[in-house]
Amino acid sequence: MNKELFYSELSKDLKKKFGADVENALPWQLHESLSATVMELIDGDWENSRKAHLDSRRACYLSMEFLMGRAVYNNLLCLGITDEVDELLKAHGRSLNDLEEIEDAALGNGGLGRLAACFLDSAAAHDLPLDGYGIRYKYGLFKQKIVDGFQKEEADNWTKYGDPWSKRCENDKVIVKYGDQTVYAVPYDMPVIGFGTKNVGTLRLWQAESVEDFDFAQFDCGNYDGAVKAKNDAENISKVLYPNDNCEEGKILRLKQEYFFSSASVTDIIKKHLAKFGTLDNLGDFITIQLNDTHPVIAVPELIRQLCAEHGYDFDKAFEIAHKVFNYTNHTIMAEALEKWDCRIVEKVVPEVYTYILMINERFIKDMYALKKDREYISKLSPVGDGMVKMAFMAIYVSSYINGVAAIHTEILKKDALKDWYELYPERFQNKTNGITQRRWLALCNPELSALITKLLGNADWVKNLDELKKLEKYADDEAVLNEFMAVKEAQKNRLAAFVKEHDGVDIDP
Template identity: 60%
Template sequence: MMKKEALKTGILNALHGVDPKTATPQQLHQALGETVMEAIAPDWKKSMDAHEHSRRACYFSMEFLVGRAVYNNLLVLDVMQEAEEAFAELGVSLSDLEVIEDAALGNGGLGRLAACFLDSAATLDLPLDGYGIRYKYGLFKQYFEDGCQKEVPDDWMRYGDAWSVRREEDAVLVEFAGQTVRAVPYDMPVIGCKTKHIGNLRLWQAEPVHTFDFDLFNQQKYLEAAAETVYAEDISRVLYPSDDTWEGKKLRLKQQYFFCAASLQDILKKHKAAYGTLDNLADKLAIQLNDTHPVISVPELVRQLMLPENGYTFERAFGMARQIFHYTNHTVMPEALEKWDCNLVQQLLPAVYDIILRIEEQFMTEMYQKGVDKAQANRMKLVQDGMVHMARIAVYASAHTNGVAAIHTEILKDSVLKDWYQVYPERFQNKTNGITQRRWLALCNPELSGLLTELLGSDDWKIHLDDLKQLERYADDTAVLERFLAIKQTKKEQLAAYIAEKEGVQIDPQSIFDIQIKRLHEYKRQLLNAFSILYLYFGLKDGSIADITPVTFLFGAKSAPGYRRAKAIIKFIHEVAKLVEADPLVSQKIKVVFVSNYNVSYAEKLVAAADVSEQISTAGTEASGTGNMKLMLNGAVTLGTYDGANIEIVEEAGEENNYIFGAKVEELEQIMPTYDSRKLFSENEKIRRVVETLIDGTCCDGGSGDFRELYYSLLDGASWHAPDNYYLLGDLESYVAAKLRCNGDYTDRMAFAKKQWLNICNAGKFSSDRTIADYAENIWNIQAVTVD
């Protein structure tokens, strides 16, 4: 463990004569990062050497939403106090680093899951390494203008990157038709808790092959050099560029191939160095495909193994690939399964496209050999109607396919991937998602962490979250519950102060904090939440709802820049907030706040302060969710549907300690074929009153027509979906009833605190440590390695 004096000395040396008291937070952060990185370098190298000489797993993901590294790294190294004291003696505060940018290299749950998984693997001493892209600009920064989302680039590296090391010696070339780029890796340490093990996240940056001496007197050469630099760097410039155009689609496919091709070259080079041969590659390597984005690596591995210097036949190479790859599916919506236009793949990656066609031929042969019905085999074709179906390649070419919650996996088997499950039932597994308790409890809620550690007699829960189960014995202990409530109040006051500073909005920390934080998408039903608030608003106005406990509804979400409906929902929630705020009666009971630029660091504050966790997706649409787990772990009750991991949360903590509403998956299967949202709208005055705010002038969209479009999508549908296809109106009254029941129960603070406490005690299943241990044993077949 680093000592305070060593930290002080390292920071002073790294500041290169700059007085700490006059240094910027960014300079202090860089100096601290350099000091810590130098200290951990020996263990990091030993860990990587151990990985390369063991059977190991690699996690391929387009997203790693790692967030801000500094505080998490100090926490898991157990030097937070030493760092605070060292900063204080230098005349500054560690809290000054709150302004440091998040590494927002992800869009939501998929990317945050990837980051949690690497954290857990390092803590469990498992040889797992991540591979992805070092985007120059992460997920955009969001601000609101008259309630409308606006985006600005997120230049997260503009003050440097204290937690990455450029590995120039490992740069490789990636070839597209007509273009070759350099892929330069930057390594980020993933530090285990209570262990010397340090995992590795390797992120690739795209650069031009040549460094040009720009000749200002030769305009043609200058333009050619500048163009090559820009075209190369575009590949790793932006997370998820718009794919509305052919060029946008081409850039996305380039991104996927770029990091997959570079990662596979890296893996094969290291394997040859360690073993002198690739013959045992499948015995020593597992690669997890995090959704369909990295599936292009399947034909690419086959292509690389067939290169003259490796010399494998197609049959041998593809046989190895089928043992090495494993596929995680993250969606139950067939339309969300990735497909690529054959012409695009052939134009950009002709050699890879040839391999895909050979895989397709082997697939058809295998289907006939297995006696699969011709119609079923045709439905399963990897290349169909001019499109390459990436999820189909993933299932066919992988040893395992897994869902991420029990209900999600069953839906995959029963519908989305039914044909595949019938042919390969032995390949399907469930791996319910998890979160790392180091960041999502120990770091974001030190007050609650301290109480849990005191009651348990140790902080072993940081690596054995199931230990929290022992704390059920305090569920009726008034003294303990009062301490818990005092901590919750402290976190609410901290969040209220932060929102006042950041958003310029005052919220009452004595009110219920009812929080919905997640990516903005129609199926996640933020619009349903807004409708429920309007339902309460009108009820309080007309007296049909006599009274409620004061409640603050907090939203945090970003919409994809081109997602018009999602942006309209953001605007609508802001309009609801204005409507409520302007009413002298209702504003005493309800406050609505949409926080700006929701990210990992904001989430850390929100989950610790939440009383109620909104998890209201239409049953059967959310694969798992992980925000639900973070909120549960910090003592929020779940107000949600029987969807994703909500079901398992209720199984663990008890339905009586949560608030479940709405139609279930099996009920919706019966309801939706004949569901008539206009009939419900016409017959139910309260629902009609709420929905008509979209068009009657109660809420204004600024003349865009977006609210009217939302209105008709609910009542008449659109060319691509049925009316109210996410069943907002159908679930609205059940939802309001659950919300009012929760609100009423809150008045008995001890009884409600018991519900919250029991959620904490039963969160053990939802540690990503459990998930990763399951992957390690039942999919990757990897063992813990020792770092001396």
């Protein structure tokens, strides 16, 4: 990295946007300009990666959640410039620690969303052409305060100071139609920088916007709420992660969210593929869509609907294409947690899609009769039954592969939770152990321990290849090494105690 050039660009951005210098900029201003400078730095690699992904067989990862966390630290680490940028800031009285108060993009609530984020990070690091699709929620999970010993939740307006790590792609916005509403899905693209490589993945997050922002006639006659109703109704779709679905209105909004990003993503994938190949006959040869849990499973009938209704395919051909394209990741072994939707709500919210769900169900019944299955068996596994659309069953029936997220989990699926499906399609079941990336959760969060590991191994290859850590076993009984290890732990406990003292006024024994 050219430090002088980087500092010059950072200073210019701060002066232009905020009339500030590195020395006196507010933390959010420093973050905004630092991020903009890095975005400029990766622009060429990102554009080259987009083209390379579209030129090859590409994986598209659909997830309701992406818990990306603070982008600035991870991106600097992946680019290998953390120390240089921190040194540059410290030379001007600042530090990367000043950015600790910057909001996370908390667009997930835990394991599912963090797994999705690690999946993108790992794919980018290993030069895999994989891109993510999700929702750009206005409010993240929530901001947490502890009041009188209890959690108090507040709205998490994570973009209140802007969103420097995303690019709005106005030219790629698409229409999403419901039974009672039509909205725009506007994409914001976030780079996923591969560690130690030129590959940059893309996380495309969709924001819901109204086709008609303001009804002047309603406003003119005094109906001020009615004048912005369409705008508010549209924006509610991407307003909050997981609206409370204890009431019917909440269920409808939740289903609208799932269809919103699934439909927009399918439309985007088809558009890009047609632009490249001019035909959808080979869609399954160049696109695989990974469904992260059941939330995006409505993409299955949506793809079939678009192929039939908008591109002239018959149902059976569209079904075969969908079968080649889709794969499904299951996250739960509890039957009651497998997502089901009331047929009445699905038909109300997405009537055209519901027609194709019924056609998928009819094909399943036909396939089962051909295999000499009895009515009880068919009724038990049907994607539609008991007045419900069973999303997991539809995903398993149409997809090429189904995976659990750990070896023990996959075995439980095969032997218990999805036993009937495994016996029906044993060749479809796989395991993919989903871990966390050592880059964020070791190299980034514990630089002292990382430095010790690198010293012991003689190189930093472990940051990209986790198997390298096995070589540490030989130090298990090395007293000198264990003393160094314990010293790192003690230093971190002292840091934690100091943090608690500063923020909460409480003394704790490290």
